[in-house]
Amino acid sequence: MTTEQSKSEISRARILDAAAKTFRQKGYAATTLIEIARAADMQAGSLYYHFGSKDELLEEVLDIGMRRVHEAVEESQEHLPPGSSHRDRIRAAVEAHLTTLLKLDDYTSANIRIFGQIPEDVRRRHIRLRDAYAELWRRILVKAQKSRALRSDIDLGLVRMLLMGALNWSVEWYQPGRTSIQTMADHMCLMLFSGIGIDEPARSSEDETVA
Amino acid sequence: MTTEQSKSEISRARILDAAAKTFRQKGYAATTLIEIARAADMQAGSLYYHFGSKDELLEEVLDIGMRRVHEAVEESQEHLPPGSSHRDRIRAAVEAHLTTLLKLDDYTSANIRIFGQIPEDVRRRHIRLRDAYAELWRRILVKAQKSRALRSDIDLGLVRMLLMGALNWSVEWYQPGRTSIQTMADHMCLMLFSGIGIDEPARSSEDETVA
DNA sequence: ATATGTTTCGAACGCATGTTAGATTTTAGA
DNA sequence: TCTAAAATCTAACATGCGTTCGAAACATAT
Numbered sequence: 482m483t484t485e486q487s488k489s490e491i492s493r494a495r496i497l498d499a500a501a502k503t504f505r506q507k508g509y510a511a512t513t514l515i516e517i518a519r520a521a522d523m524q525a526g527s528l529y530y531h532f533g534s535k536d537e538l539l540e541e542v543l544d545i546g547m548r549r550v551h552e553a554v555e556e557s558q559e560h561l562p563p564g565s566s567h568r569d570r571i572r573a574a575v576e577a578h579l580t581t582l583l584k585l586d587d588y589t590s591a592n593i594r595i596f597g598q599i600p601e602d603v604r605r606r607h608i609r610l611r612d613a614y615a616e617l618w619r620r621i622l623v624k625a626q627k628s629r630a631l632r633s634d635i636d637l638g639l640v641r642m643l644l645m646g647a648l649n650w651s652v653e654w655y656q657p658g659r660t661s662i663q664t665m666a667d668h669m670c671l672m673l674f675s676g677i678g679i680d681e682p683a684r685s686s687e688d689e690t691v692a
Numbered sequence: 693m694t695t696e697q698s699k700s701e702i703s704r705a706r707i708l709d710a711a712a713k714t715f716r717q718k719g720y721a722a723t724t725l726i727e728i729a730r731a732a733d734m735q736a737g738s739l740y741y742h743f744g745s746k747d748e749l750l751e752e753v754l755d756i757g758m759r760r761v762h763e764a765v766e767e768s769q770e771h772l773p774p775g776s777s778h779r780d781r782i783r784a785a786v787e788a789h790l791t792t793l794l795k796l797d798d799y800t801s802a803n804i805r806i807f808g809q810i811p812e813d814v815r816r817r818h819i820r821l822r823d824a825y826a827e828l829w830r831r832i833l834v835k836a837q838k839s840r841a842l843r844s845d846i847d848l849g850l851v852r853m854l855l856m857g858a859l860n861w862s863v864e865w866y867q868p869g870r871t872s873i874q875t876m877a878d879h880m881c882l883m884l885f886s887g888i889g890i891d892e893p894a895r896s897s898e899d900e901t902v903a
Numbered sequence: 904a905t906a907t908g909t910t911t912c913g914a915a916c917g918c919a920t921g922t923t924a925g926a927t928t929t930t931a932g933a
Numbered sequence: 934t935c936t937a938a939a940a941t942c943t944a945a946c947a948t949g950c951g952t953t954c955g956a957a958a959c960a961t962a963t
Contacts, residue, residue: 488960489910508809509719510718513951515949515951523911524911524912524913525950525951525952526911526912526914526952526953529951529952529953530909530910534951568889594808596864597719597805597864598718598722630890631888631889631890632888635879635882635888636871639875639876640888643862643880644858645861646859646864647855648857649857650853650857653807660847660850668850669854673888673889674887674888675886675887677843677846677885678842678843678885678886679842699930699940700940724920726919726921734941734942737924737942738940740921741939742940745922746921746922906962907961907962908959909959910958911957912956912958913956914953914956915952915954916952916953917950917952917953918952919948919950920949920950921947921948921949922947922948923947925942926941926943926944927940927942927943929939929941930939931936931937931939933934933936
């Protein structure tokens with residue numbers, strides 16, 4: 482009994498992996514069930530033993546991707562060394578998000594890449610997980626601001642959007658090996674906290690004007 | 693003669709507008725020539741009097757979108773008041789990019805949204821314009837860094853990517869009316885130059901540690 | 904070894920799409 | 934008004950897609 486279920490579950494997982502990978506590469510509409518089936522060593526018709534439709538398959542890929550990054554960031558907050566500052570907390574969250582997105586997780590990267598172009602009803606059903614993840618970040622930032630680790634004169638909602646943009650866009654250009662994920666997280670937090678401008682304590686001359 | 697050409701050009705423009713709008717909304721593969729034709733008050737077959745194929749139509753939409761944002765940022769640099777600092781220059785570039793992306797320009801936003809999921813040969817032919825635009829930003833940032841307006845210990849390439857991400861991602865969430873584009877540009881540059889962390893001159897107690 | 908349930912195959916269907924080409928309408932100049 | 938070119942329509946095509954379903958292959962327990 483246990484092995485029968487496991488056989489089916491193995492196939493399911495193989496299909497989902499293939500779907501996530503292909504969705505991520507080509508987008509949803511451009512991806513064919515034939516391609517997914519081939520990548521999963523099956524025939525297209527066989528997919529329907531495990532999934533009711535292409536939309537259903539998409540839905541599960543999206544959900545898994547969002548759940549993974551959510552859990553990764555959540556765990557990053559729980560496993561912090563005691564006495565960590567809010568900067569440390571945010572830095573850990575940034576690294577967890579980036580790592581999930583860029584390190585072998587086709588589900589999360591597929592989610593980020595294709596979310597903008599999926600059927601409306603799928604989006605409507607998936608949006609809850611997205612909102613929950615946004616809420617997780619909101620809480621992290623609000624706590625930091627209330628503890629005076631962040632300026633009080635900034636719109637946290639806007640900062641969150643810009644931060645998410647910088648993080649998520651990496652899926653469009655990142656190539657493993659060129660820059661380490663840690664380096665990216667460092668730069669990200671440097672930008673976020675201290676900025677990359679020079680403090681220019683001697684702001685007197687016209688050094689900064691255009692030559 | 694002049695009016696005949698103009699008639700054809702008007703239709704061409706109407707088709708391109710419709711294509712950009714629909715591509716932006718639904719993505720490339722999910723967009724039907726029937727939809728584009730209907731939005732342009734034509735029949736699907738009539739499109740072929742103006743364009744050789746769906747790919748060709750896509751190609752032109754992408755090119756126009758990239759050229760527009762390129763020109764907008766270029767002009768923002770030329771029309772700066774004399775004596776502007778490098779911060780001002782970068783701020784102007786950010787605002788120009790955002791304005792083009794978010795203000796009624798379906799071409800640029802279509803380009804940003806769907807670039808990741810287009811046929812390979814179209815991408816190969818379009819990549820030059822993308823590179824040219826990246827080079828424009830690179831020059832702006834390098835000049836700023838050489839003039840000591842930016843730290844010297846940062847990877848400008850990485851900063852450019854993160855900055856582009858924060859900017860481009862806005863197309864996924866921005867809603868006119870909620871936040872003005874100017875406000876966004878301000879926050880963007882605040883983050884970029886000064887950061888949103890508190891300088892904490894009195895770094896003594898454990899205020900920042902987790903409660 | 905047989906029987907039962909599980910998983911996959913293979914072929915087919917209906918439908919929508921990109922594309923084509925000839926007929927038709929519209930436009931502009933003589 | 935007549936005509937030729939330009940622009941659009943209309944209907945059809947080939948193709949590829951998501952999906953269905955009965956048959957085949959496989960696995961498991963008696």
